[in-house]
Amino acid sequence: MDHLQTHALPPALEIRGLRKSFARPAVDGLDLSIRAGEFYMLLGPNGAGKTTTLRMVSGLMQPDAGAISVFGIDALADPVSARRIMGWLSDEPMIYDKLTPLEYLEFVAGLWSVEPRLAEDRARELIRWLGLEALAPTRVQSCFRARARREPYPLPSGQTRILQGARVTTSKSPRLSE
16 A cells, blocks of 8 residues: 555544543543554553553443544444454453463454354364464463463473464454555
């Protein structure tokens, strides 16, 4: 996508006057505009409002005030349409750590409306391709504990592997993939 086409699109993410308070303000009047193809990171100390902001953008938490739009879609008025073109994986596993790798992959596929049988087939194929068949019945929580301590996770074959995490966002939006 060339530079001029990128500017013709509405912002990939636009936040105006975003506010959320708990015992004190966590997000206080945030304004942010990110164009298609740009990459941003939210950096700050604990309690600065980074995760709270992302939870509001993804629709997991309602703001006290403000506006959020994703490629021109009002994410507060039409959260389902906004979620269809964005993805977010928290660094806090929430329910993910209670699932097996297969269950997790099927869950994520369901978020993208992938047919259940196809999701299961693809998840099994990915687990096989990654050589993680031995971990397939293990709750992800156990894998994260080993990784947090930087301990190798033992496989039944006697091999060990250190699991490394990565955060990836995906989108089905043709605007992002052109």
